[in-house]
Amino acid sequence: MRHTRPPRQRGVAAVEFAILLLPMMLIAFGIVEFGRAFYQYNTLVKATRNAARYLSQQNAGDTQVLDNAKCLLQYGSHEYCVNHNGAKPPSLLPEAEFADAKVTVCDWQSCPATHKVSVPAANLVSVSVESYPYTVLLPWVLPQQGVRFGRISTTMRSNL
Numbered sequence: 441m442r443h444t445r446p447p448r449q450r451g452v453a454a455v456e457f458a459i460l461l462l463p464m465m466l467i468a469f470g471i472v473e474f475g476r477a478f479y480q481y482n483t484l485v486k487a488t489r490n491a492a493r494y495l496s497q498q499n500a501g502d503t504q505v506l507d508n509a510k511c512l513l514q515y516g517s518h519e520y521c522v523n524h525n526g527a528k529p530p531s532l533l534p535e536a537e538f539a540d541a542k543v544t545v546c547d548w549q550s551c552p553a554t555h556k557v558s559v560p561a562a563n564l565v566s567v568s569v570e571s572y573p574y575t576v577l578l579p580w581v582l583p584q585q586g587v588r589f590g591r592i593s594t595t596m597r598s599n600l
Contacts, residue, residue, distance in 0.1 A: 496598030501549035541572040568593035
């Protein structure tokens with residue numbers, strides 16, 4: 441009776457792991473980058489909604505109110521813009537990106553061409569952020585240049 445030796449397979453699992461490691465890491469880090477992008481987009485949507493809600497509760501045409509809405513959009517609170525005594529609050533999203541984005545805050549007096557309504561007791565307000573740049577943490581997963589969100593806008597109607 442002869443014993444036959446099984447074929448040697450030492451290290452096969454390590455080779456298979458090495459082959460699959462790079463695609464698995466690309467998928468994992470791609471999911472992380474997509475999650476970060478979705479988080480930043482959702483934060484912008486909520487910030488524009490909060491700023492429009494604040495603006496709809498204020499008197500139209502007041503430039504201080506428009507500035508407070510921009511502050512609410514960036515910092516999540518308009519208190520910093522009203523009281524400059526306290527320390528600067530952290531921005532909801534990176535401040536450098538807000539400097540690159542086009543932020544528009546309008547009511548019927550500041551933008552009469554687009555926000556004029558036929559009902560005199562209504563005030564249309566809108567807050568929009570256009571071409572907000574998304575900063576990629578892992579440039580080898582996504583290209584660094586040219587990743588921007590489109591126009592994120594919220595329009596509300598308030599009674600005067």
